Amino acid sequence: MTVAIPELRKRFGRAAGSYQLAANLQAEIAEWLLCLLPDDLRPDAAILDVGCGTGVLTRLVRERFPRARMTAIDCSEEMIRAAARQSGNVQEIRWIVGDMRDHVFDEQFDLIVSSSALHWMEPLKSLFQSLAKATRPGGLLVASMMTERTLLELHRLRRELFPENVPARRLPSVAVALGAIETSGFALERHESVLMEQRYSSAHELLKKLNKLGVTGGSISSGGRPLSRAQLKILSNEYERRHSIANGVVASYEALYFVARRQDFVARRQGD
Numbered sequence: 001m002t003v004a005i006p007e008l009r010k011r012f013g014r015a016a017g018s019y020q021l022a023a024n025l026q027a028e029i030a031e032w033l034l035c036l037l038p039d040d041l042r043p044d045a046a047i048l049d050v051g052c053g054t055g056v057l058t059r060l061v062r063e064r065f066p067r068a069r070m071t072a073i074d075c076s077e078e079m080i081r082a083a084a085r086q087s088g089n090v091q092e093i094r095w096i097v098g099d100m101r102d103h104v105f106d107e108q109f110d111l112i113v114s115s116s117a118l119h120w121m122e123p124l125k126s127l128f129q130s131l132a133k134a135t136r137p138g139g140l141l142v143a144s145m146m147t148e149r150t151l152l153e154l155h156r157l158r159r160e161l162f163p164e165n166v167p168a169r170r171l172p173s174v175a176v177a178l179g180a181i182e183t184s185g186f187a188l189e190r191h192e193s194v195l196m197e198q199r200y201s202s203a204h205e206l207l208k209k210l211n212k213l214g215v216t217g218g219s220i221s222s223g224g225r226p227l228s229r230a231q232l233k234i235l236s237n238e239y240e241r242r243h244s245i246a247n248g249v250v251a252s253y254e255a256l257y258f259v260a261r262r263q264d265f266v267a268r269r270q271g272d
């Protein structure tokens, strides 16, 4: 299910001030992604970070390739402002407020990177086609994205407790994501799906953190209606009963890491 751009702007704009402190898992995922970056990139390569948020990955990649021409795009103006500020407002990074699904770039990139962001940009097929258009033939897309089993405990419990009010949107499966990449003008070179467990001091802390990350509310986590305070309490208590560990609760996250190379031939969108 596609999340409309005004909703994405609203949810991530609201979270721009709190995101960085709550995003320790996303920061770890961005660091792991560095292991997949190519060793043979030319020093002045053109690099794009997609869905840069507060710029965690942008800064890491720039450290690795200090002479590269770095561009970062995010649909939220507040996120871009936070990213530029946290990067010391350096002139060397070009910041773009835009929707990756339809933004037209004035150049093609040697390397496109993205961490914990592409799963927000459905439909995936047209997203990867846009990414292919933005990558020069032979260039690389190196990314991580969240997939289906992310927060599986929370989603399972919500469906069970409030079946009349289930979230409208589900994250893509690994197979769907890989299928979209391979039919959009990229050849997959590597991929790995990792299931991680995060610990939180309580279910309340988990829900609060998701809110700070911009994940709750809207079509992602709520059904037709948001959960009432009483329903949230039931959800929270039941989560603690079922998913407690020493000093807290656990939640699962599934991340798909991949390296894909842009082929010479780029699939055309249906109807183009």
Ligand SMILES: C[S@@+](CC[C@H](N)C(=O)[O-])C[C@H]1O[C@@H](n2cnc3c(N)ncnc32)[C@H](O)[C@@H]1O
Residues within 6 Å of the ligand: 008, 012, 023, 026, 027, 030, 050, 051, 052, 053, 054, 055, 056, 057, 073, 074, 075, 076, 079, 098, 099, 100, 101, 114, 115, 116, 117, 120, 121
């Ligand atoms: C969970 S954050 C990840 C931020 C950063 N990459 C990180 O690892 O911390 C996802 C980001 O994707 C951006 N985003 C979502 N949909 C987008 C789209 N269609 N085009 C550009 N950015 C988008 C959001 O505004 C948000 O800042």
